[in-house]
Amino acid sequence: MIATGWTLRRTGSLVERNALIYRRSLTPVLSSIVEPVLYLLSIGIGVGALVGKVAGVDVRYAAYVAPGILATTAMNAAFNQTCFAVFTRMKTDHSYDAIVPTPLSVADIALGEVLSAVISGLFASIGFVLVMLVLGLVVSPDILLAIPGTLLVGYAFAAGGLAVTTYMRDFSDFQFTQLVMLPMFLFATTFYPLTVYPHWLRPLIEILPLYQCIEILREPALGIFHWDILVAVIYLAVFGSLALALATRRLSRQLLA
Amino acid sequence: MSDRLLVEARGLTKTYPARNGTPPFHAVKGIDFELARGEAFGFLGPNGAGKSSTMRMLAAISPVSSGSLSVLGLDPAGDGPEIRARIGVVPQDDCLDRELTVRENLYVYGRYFGLKKQMINERIVGLLAFAQLEEKADAQVEMLSGGMRRRLTIARSLINEPEILLLDEPTTGLDPQARHVLWERLYRLKHDGVTLIITTHYMDEAEQLCDRLVVMDGGKIVAVGSPRELIETNITREVLELRFPVNAHAQIGERIRDAALGERTEVLPDRVAVYADDGEEALAQVHAMSLEPITALVRRATLEDVFLKLTGRSLID
Structure with a gap:
């Protein structure tokens, strides 16, 4: 019944509302940078001192790991917003x-929430890249291409998070999302290249959305370009759009009963 | 449908489909009503009567299960956004953006309706005055009292200058003073020609605000009319309320019922109500039966009494 078409103006009005709320406090953006910076310091620089260089890439370990952590920064900033923030708006604030x-x-509403989360992911990503710059971990000016890449990362995970939120019954259900997000963070080539895995396991890793996110950020960050980056771009665009469609469908049923 | 009618419902039903083993729920079971421009129209009934479901269908945010509904001459099934652009909704919970200021809440809401910034800012001046919140314009909503939040919610719903304003339980949870302030504001809207649709389970609210109302129970309309008509056609002018000691209550109640004082006697758990056009005379008859009630009160009949008669239950459980 209820038309589900969207317009840029109406979507924009929701983004504007969220921006008014978020500009009140820098805390959410800062807190979404703190955790990745701690990983960068402890594993990138600390463990990196023992590791030396990654085979086939001529940069120090910390510079190799940093774009991987950048991807998780954009991912978590966007994902948390369409999960916790949206769930709070649905169930607590109405x-x-x-x-x-x-x-x-x-x-x-769905697209507006996703775009707001993408913008948060972008701010967190820019903050993290500045930290990389300060730590001397920016090795190529091509990292500027990684910045628009974080928009795509944010889109995929903001939409994915929104779809997940429509299945949550209460806040404790979000524990289950961590069962997926944490292993993905640890194993989706954030800390080492895909070649570490045996051949038979690699396709399973390549299917992970975070793997594709790391692909589109790490190559430009290291000044490398392969055509397979386009596969990652298409993957993330399709993944995000399917998740957004699912989320919109389910939200319609929940909000327009 | 005639041009005069803003809303017309025929055989309107709302059924929530069966889910996870729960049977389908029939919230609204075929109701007819119509509403003319400038009217203040009420849905009176207890919780679960189907009032909110009806409101959601009127606001074009809940699909009609069967029957027909036209709002502003439009069909909610196809013209949802256009209907919503021309009505205002005051939800039961305030649903304000608590992190934002009073002014920002009004601004954001205006943007949802696609209004230009300058136009919103012009309207905010008038709405702040209407809601008596000028002093609080830049205060965060978190800091406002319940009554202020309610007034802000009403002001917010007026940002698009709606032709119909839907208010779902507008004063539930407010203290008596805040309720009276709110009623006075709603009178003003009515005076300014805004068509009001109000749901309430407070009979005094329905009496105060509504030109015409329907009494709903169990998803059906059990009576229609102005508050005065409903009282006149269903009930006597006065009610005598008597209280007796708890242990003798039921037995004395029976005696009074058998004595057939007035038109009708209702033995309630806590009191005996005698419906009579002259309450004092009925009381004299009670005394003549040498009964000594602990308290005896003669009052005018209200919609509460109408509801009790029509459904056998009280409005507020």
């Missing part, structure tokens, strides 16, 4: 009860 009776469609 924010959408006031928004649904306006001309905004559920598609506008």
